[in-house]
Amino acid sequence: MTPADAEALRLRALQAVKGVCDPEIPVLTIADLGVLRDVAIRDGRVEVTITPTYSGCPAMNMIQFEIEMALDRAGIGGGQVRTVLSPAWTTDWMTEDGRRKLREYGVSPPKPGGGRRELFGVEEVECPHCGSANTRVLSEFGSTSCKALWRCEDCREPFDYFKCH
Amino acid sequence: MATTSIQVNETPLVLYLLRRADDALILGHRLSEWIGLGPILEEEMALGNIGLDLIGQARSLYAYAAEAEAAGNDEDTFAYLRDAPQYRNLLLAEQPNGDFGQTMVRQLFYSAFADPYWRAMTASGDATLAAVAAKSEKESAYHLRHSSEWVIRLGDGTQESHARVQEAVDVLWPYTGEMFECDAAERTLADGRTVIDPAPLRDAWDGTIGAVLSRATLTLPQNGWMQSGGRTGRHSEHLGHLLSTMQHVQRTYPGAAW
Ligand SMILES: [Zn+2]
Numbered sequence: 464m465t466p467a468d469a470e471a472l473r474l475r476a477l478q479a480v481k482g483v484c485d486p487e488i489p490v491l492t493i494a495d496l497g498v499l500r501d502v503a504i505r506d507g508r509v510e511v512t513i514t515p516t517y518s519g520c521p522a523m524n525m526i527q528f529e530i531e532m533a534l535d536r537a538g539i540g541g542g543q544v545r546t547v548l549s550p551a552w553t554t555d556w557m558t559e560d561g562r563r564k565l566r567e568y569g570v571s572p573p574k575p576g577g578g579r580r581e582l583f584g585v586e587e588v589e590c591p592h593c594g595s596a597n598t599r600v601l602s603e604f605g606s607t608s609c610k611a612l613w614r615c616e617d618c619r620e621p622f623d624y625f626k627c628h
Numbered sequence: 629m630a631t632t633s634i635q636v637n638e639t640p641l642v643l644y645l646l647r648r649a650d651d652a653l654i655l656g657h658r659l660s661e662w663i664g665l666g667p668i669l670e671e672e673m674a675l676g677n678i679g680l681d682l683i684g685q686a687r688s689l690y691a692y693a694a695e696a697e698a699a700g701n702d703e704d705t706f707a708y709l710r711d712a713p714q715y716r717n718l719l720l721a722e723q724p725n726g727d728f729g730q731t732m733v734r735q736l737f738y739s740a741f742a743d744p745y746w747r748a749m750t751a752s753g754d755a756t757l758a759a760v761a762a763k764s765e766k767e768s769a770y771h772l773r774h775s776s777e778w779v780i781r782l783g784d785g786t787q788e789s790h791a792r793v794q795e796a797v798d799v800l801w802p803y804t805g806e807m808f809e810c811d812a813a814e815r816t817l818a819d820g821r822t823v824i825d826p827a828p829l830r831d832a833w834d835g836t837i838g839a840v841l842s843r844a845t846l847t848l849p850q851n852g853w854m855q856s857g858g859r860t861g862r863h864s865e866h867l868g869h870l871l872s873t874m875q876h877v878q879r880t881y882p883g884a885a886w
Pocket residue numbers: 590591592593594595615616617618619620
């Protein structure tokens with residue numbers, strides 16, 4: 464395989480896998496989320512590197528499966544998916560486009576640079592429906608590991624907040 | 629059908645990994661026992677989520693233990709085919725759920741340790757451990773905050789909730805000393821900068837627990853005699869009962885898969 468062939472294959476693989484969606488937040492692709500870390504050619508074969516959002520994220524097996532399917536649909540055989548833990552995934556890797564899509568989906572996106580939280584801190588989260596900052600947490604743990612359940616005190620709508628990690 | 633338990637060659641690294649993985653698995657399993665019994669839907673989900681985080685941490689650690697031991701064991705055989713005396717978890721992790729308050733106190737005691745512990749472990753000279761630590765410390769920060777808020781709410785709540793959560797603090801207190809132990813095997817790894825000595829984390833833990841209990845109007849117990857033994861496989865009777873449920877399918881139908 465010439466370097467040009469390898470690069471063409473890599474781009475074709477990247478095109479195929481970057482559209483794979485998170486099964487639990489189907490408006491986000493793995494590229495939006497920052498879960499897709501790399502697509503490379505190793506010994507003539509495609510190697511896709513992903514990193515889990517949470518240690519126990521049950522979506523990771525599904526995502527790996529979807530990547531393999533996407534490569535197969537693109538006619539790319541023998542591809543491999545590699546999961547790496549380091550560097551640890553952070554919500555800062557979520558793209559601007561991903562944040563916008565989340566908001567439109569009704570989920571308040573994580574703040575960039577949100578980082579870790581104080582033990583007794585108060586967090587300001589904007590309502591994805593009306594934009595109000597007059598909101599409060601209902602539960603730190605929502606419908607999936609990555610979300611918390613909040614409510615807007617102005618429009619009274621409950622909403623999910625994608626937690627900072 | 630054979631249901632024989634596995635034998636594990638516990639080098640210092642393998643032993644260390646099993647200890648930390650067992651803490652996470654056993655505590656995670658305890659939290660899973662709340663499924664269907666949570667006091668409110670939001671808490672049911674919270675307990676399930678925290679349990680999932682812990683079981684995820686356990687899987688990463690068992691996978692590394694399997695690689696380090698290189699004897700054909702894997703995360704499933706470590707979890708399903710060891711008997712209670714082969715488990716290396718903290719006694720705190722296996723203590724029964726009790727009421728919701730007791731579950732929150734147990735979580736607070738553990739998370740107030742796990743949070744600074746994994747943060748310090750991100751500096752491990754072992755790249756795999758540093759990576760596991762980086763994920764675990766973020767998760768532990770949420771677990772700590774969640775359990776702190778509940779202990780404060782229950783302690784500073786009604787007479788009944790205050791009395792119950794104070795009793796939970798008193799009952800679980802003797803199991804907290806074990807977290808800070810560092811035996812010869814772990815000392816070897818600490819000297820090589822693979823792991824950290826947990827003893828110096830005592831001040832941070834005391835500070836967190838003191839702040840939470842004070843806000844909760846709860847009384848900090850005296851530091852008296854502490855229970856110990858989980859790290860060497862001397863467990864309370866509770867672990868055997870937990871394992872009999874957790875391992876039931878693999879022991880009855882060896883090798884069964886989904
Ligand atoms: Zn609103």
